[in-house]
Amino acid sequence: MDATTIGFVSLAVIVLLIIARLVYRLMLGQSVTDTLINRDNKAAAVSLCGFLLGVINVIIPILSGPSHSFWADVKGVLAYGIGGILAMAVASTIFEQYSRATGVPLREQIAAGNLAAGIVDGAIHFASSQIVMGALTGDGGSILPTVVFWLAGVTALIVLTHIFRILTSYDDADLIKNGNVAAALGCAGLVIAIGMMVGFAVSGSFTGYASSFRDFGLMLLVVLILYPVRQIIVQMLLLGAGFSFRGGRLDQEIAEDKNVGAGLLEAVGYLATALVVTRLF
Numbered sequence: 001m002d003a004t005t006i007g008f009v010s011l012a013v014i015v016l017l018i019i020a021r022l023v024y025r026l027m028l029g030q031s032v033t034d035t036l037i038n039r040d041n042k043a044a045a046v047s048l049c050g051f052l053l054g055v056i057n058v059i060i061p062i063l064s065g066p067s068h069s070f071w072a073d074v075k076g077v078l079a080y081g082i083g084g085i086l087a088m089a090v091a092s093t094i095f096e097q098y099s100r101a102t103g104v105p106l107r108e109q110i111a112a113g114n115l116a117a118g119i120v121d122g123a124i125h126f127a128s129s130q131i132v133m134g135a136l137t138g139d140g141g142s143i144l145p146t147v148v149f150w151l152a153g154v155t156a157l158i159v160l161t162h163i164f165r166i167l168t169s170y171d172d173a174d175l176i177k178n179g180n181v182a183a184a185l186g187c188a189g190l191v192i193a194i195g196m197m198v199g200f201a202v203s204g205s206f207t208g209y210a211s212s213f214r215d216f217g218l219m220l221l222v223v224l225i226l227y228p229v230r231q232i233i234v235q236m237l238l239l240g241a242g243f244s245f246r247g248g249r250l251d252q253e254i255a256e257d258k259n260v261g262a263g264l265l266e267a268v269g270y271l272a273t274a275l276v277v278t279r280l281f
Contacts (some may be wrong), residue, residue, distance in 0.1 A: 012070035013056075016081045020055040023089050024048060030111060032127050043110045045120030050122020051092075058084040061133060075249030084132050091128035091154045096121070098158050103173035116176045116184035127157060127195025134199035142206065149202040152216065156198045161191055161224055167227060169247035170255035182254045184232030189267020190226065193274035197223050200278040222277055226270055234269040 025032050028044065035044045062080045096106050099120070106124075109117035131153035135146050165172045165187065175183035201219035206212055234250060236239050239262065241249030253262035 012063060012077050012081065013059065016059050016077075016085065017052065017055065018127050019082060020052060020085050022080045024051050025086055027051075027089060027093065027107070028110070029107065035111075039113075041110070041113050043113050043115045043121075046115065046118035047110055047121040047125070050125040051088075053122075054088055054125040055085055057126065057129040058088055058132050058136075060139060062122045075243035080136065084136060087132045087135075087150060088125065088128045091131060091150070091157075092121075092125050094154055095128065095158055098162075099124075099173070102162075103171075104177050109177060113180050114177070116181050119181065119184040119188050120176055120191070123191040126198075127191045128154070130192075130195040130199030131157060131202060132199075134201070137203045145209075145212075147204045148209075149206075149212070149216070152213075153198045153202045156201075156216075156220055157191070157194055160194050160198070160220070164190055164194075164227060167246060169251045175255060180258055181252070182260045185260065185263035186254060186266035188271040192267075193226060193270035194223055196271075196274040196278055199281070219241050219281070222281070225277075227274055229273045230266060234266050238265050238269070 021032060028035065028047075030044075032044075033046065035041045036048070059077075059081050062084065079222055099106050100147055104117065104120075106117050106121045110121060131150060135150040135153060170183070172183055172187055176187065197219060201216045204212075204215075230250065231244065231248065235248055239249055239253070250262060250266065253259040254266070
């Protein structure tokens with residue numbers, strides 16, 4: 001990579017991060033500086049970190065694409081970069097509205113300093129970026145397939161998350177609203193893992209809606225292995241507890257004991273599975 005390319009990429013990243021910060025400011029509804037420095041709001045800091053990591057995740061494929069003329073590269077990076085950031089913000093907002101409907105108004109909870117809400121919100125941002133990144137690959141410049149599979153990915157992320165959280169014996173929304181960090185970590189790991197797998201499902205070359213949606217559906221079926229991972233790998237193998245289809249020692253540790261270690265192990269179990277699946281399929 002020559003000096004000109006390095007300079008262009010560095011400048012593009014700085015400009016897009018500035019735009020991303022402005023977008024997050026609008027989403028948060030508060031001054032970022034005041035929230036992070038004057039109020040020392042850790043929940044907002046965690047949420048912002050997830051958003052910024054998501055932005056980097058979205059713009060890396062754009063910056064690593066083939067180079068044309070200087071101004072063509074500038075226009076392409078701005079168009080796809082800003083479009084990707086906005087698509088990620090919209091996807092996150094849709095998921096946040098779903099969370100509100102299920103009992104957790106994430107933005108209000110973050111403003112109040114609820115760290116558990118900040119952890120989940122940061123995960124939502126990063127999971128949304130996985131879907132945007134996947135939808136932007138292999139579109140051949142066609143906007144319609146990109147939008148269609150972005151919408152399909154966001155819908156799948158929400159539906160699968162909802163199904164998985166119904167299977168826990170505790171109410172995730174209630175625990176997160178009450179600041180249970182262990183529950184938030186498990187939920188965050190789940191959301192990111194599903195985002196990774198759904199993002200992988202909507203990526204690749206577009207070969208027609210029928211074949212693309214068939215492959216998309218097959219990957220969604222693979223996502224279902226996350227639940228056995230939770231109940232068998234995490235609960236039985238890692239925690240050394242007995243098997244249970246629903247509930248069990250893992251749920252008890254998270255809901256009653258607020259065991260952050262158990263929540264973290266659940267999250268890592270999901271993420272490890274998603275990494276294996278997206279590398280081997």
